[in-house]
Amino acid sequence: MNMPNATSAAAPGTVEFWFDFASNYSYPSIMRIEAEAARRGANVVWRPILLGAIFRSFGWNTSPFVLQPIKGAYVWKDMVRQCRKYGLEWTPPSRFPRSALLPLRVACFGAEQPWIGAFCKRIATLNFVDDQDIEDTDRVAQVLTNLGLSAAPIIAQALGDANKLALRRQTEAARTLGIFGAPSFVVDGEIYWGDDRLDDALDRCAELCR
Amino acid sequence: MNMPNATSAAAPGTVEFWFDFASNYSYPSIMRIEAEAARRGANVVWRPILLGAIFRSFGWNTSPFVLQPIKGAYVWKDMVRQCRKYGLEWTPPSRFPRSALLPLRVACFGAEQPWIGAFCKRIATLNFVDDQDIEDTDRVAQVLTNLGLSAAPIIAQALGDANKLALRRQTEAARTLGIFGAPSFVVDGEIYWGDDRLDDALDRCAELCR
Numbered sequence: 001m002n003m004p005n006a007t008s009a010a011a012p013g014t015v016e017f018w019f020d021f022a023s024n025y026s027y028p029s030i031m032r033i034e035a036e037a038a039r040r041g042a043n044v045v046w047r048p049i050l051l052g053a054i055f056r057s058f059g060w061n062t063s064p065f066v067l068q069p070i071k072g073a074y075v076w077k078d079m080v081r082q083c084r085k086y087g088l089e090w091t092p093p094s095r096f097p098r099s100a101l102l103p104l105r106v107a108c109f110g111a112e113q114p115w116i117g118a119f120c121k122r123i124a125t126l127n128f129v130d131d132q133d134i135e136d137t138d139r140v141a142q143v144l145t146n147l148g149l150s151a152a153p154i155i156a157q158a159l160g161d162a163n164k165l166a167l168r169r170q171t172e173a174a175r176t177l178g179i180f181g182a183p184s185f186v187v188d189g190e191i192y193w194g195d196d197r198l199d200d201a202l203d204r205c206a207e208l209c210r
Numbered sequence: 211m212n213m214p215n216a217t218s219a220a221a222p223g224t225v226e227f228w229f230d231f232a233s234n235y236s237y238p239s240i241m242r243i244e245a246e247a248a249r250r251g252a253n254v255v256w257r258p259i260l261l262g263a264i265f266r267s268f269g270w271n272t273s274p275f276v277l278q279p280i281k282g283a284y285v286w287k288d289m290v291r292q293c294r295k296y297g298l299e300w301t302p303p304s305r306f307p308r309s310a311l312l313p314l315r316v317a318c319f320g321a322e323q324p325w326i327g328a329f330c331k332r333i334a335t336l337n338f339v340d341d342q343d344i345e346d347t348d349r350v351a352q353v354l355t356n357l358g359l360s361a362a363p364i365i366a367q368a369l370g371d372a373n374k375l376a377l378r379r380q381t382e383a384a385r386t387l388g389i390f391g392a393p394s395f396v397v398d399g400e401i402y403w404g405d406d407r408l409d410d411a412l413d414r415c416a417e418l419c420r
């Protein structure tokens with residue numbers, strides 16, 4: 001009965017995790033999702049997207065937290081509290097939102113590889129703990145090398161036309177599904193928006209597998 | 211050392227609850243806050259505001275959930291799940307956002323009365339469960355009567371110039387504090403935004419009282 005589409009392709013017990021390294025609320029989700037999913041026997045499908053392209057489709061040229069300063073001021077205080085609650089390190093980024101095209105392309109290329117979770121956590125940490133430029137090729141290569149991988153061929157393929165197109169198509173698929181922000185989680189065709197809904201999405205995963 | 215202002219007036223162990231009956235995410239907070247605060251020995255200060263006036267200060271003529279339809283479509287699905295999670299009834303309102311000036315004025319007038327919590331829960335239920343017009347004077351009077359109160363003098367005072375001004379001033383105080391949405395909670399001068407932060411705000415209250 002299921003029609004094949006971006007969502008129904010996911011098996012029961014699977015959460016699709018739509019994220020952008022530039023997105024501050026994606027950071028706690030990137031850091032938490034593997035352990036929280038494992039605790040419930042759920043699988044994570046990593047779906048990097050270009051959140052800026054989605055924002056531009058709404059006529060916004062940057063993050064709403066920049067466009068609406070009163071909300072932005074709140075968000076940086078909220079991040080301190082949220083990270084403290086989860087036991088995560090946190091440094092306010094000196095640049096926000098940070099360009100993340102290269103690591104997003106690597107994540108798109110490696111989404112089904114066993115190193116995807118560790119790679120994403122390291123890039124997110126570089127942005128939101130170490131306050132480093134994550135668009136720097138040497139730095140991204142170093143992350144891959146530190147994971148015991150051959151960085152050069154991975155980056156070459158990440159920068160290939162097929163993979164560039166795959167990331168753009170995945171971003172279009174997000175818009176088609178009705179995703180308007182990151183992080184978003186999709187379980188059984190239902191969108192859960194925001195790090196605040198990670199647990200609800202995974203609980204729903206676990207419920208579907210019972 | 212504390213300078214008197216809208217926030218420092220609140221005693222330790224107090225959460226200021228800034229809400230609007232028109233706001234859908236204020237509904238679960240209105241229904242939950244008394245029991246959750248009591249469980250932690252915290253006091254609730256009820257602070258009704260005209261959220262529409264805050265939105266207009268951003269150049270928005272209605273709710274962002276109306277202005278941004280893709281987000282609005284998500285929100286109504288999220289409300290179903292959130293209310294189910296909390297064991298609250300929920301009916302999608304046939305009008306949104308609903309005008310709520312009269313009950314907000316009554317809530318402003320009665321904010322320190324023992325009936326404030328019950329009144330707010332009944333008005334929120336009329337909007338988001340019974341799908342009724344909450345601006346109707348007879349209906350608001352009936353809510354007060356059902357609480358064993360003399361409706362006519364309460365409504366007369368709620369509609370008096372002093373109380374109308376008090377509600378406008380409270381809305382201005384919200385903006386001055388940096389409140390940009392509802393529900394918002396203020397504990398020890400810190401803003402917590404959204405029903406998702408109710409528990410964090412009350413946990414902070416309890417922490418301050420230990």
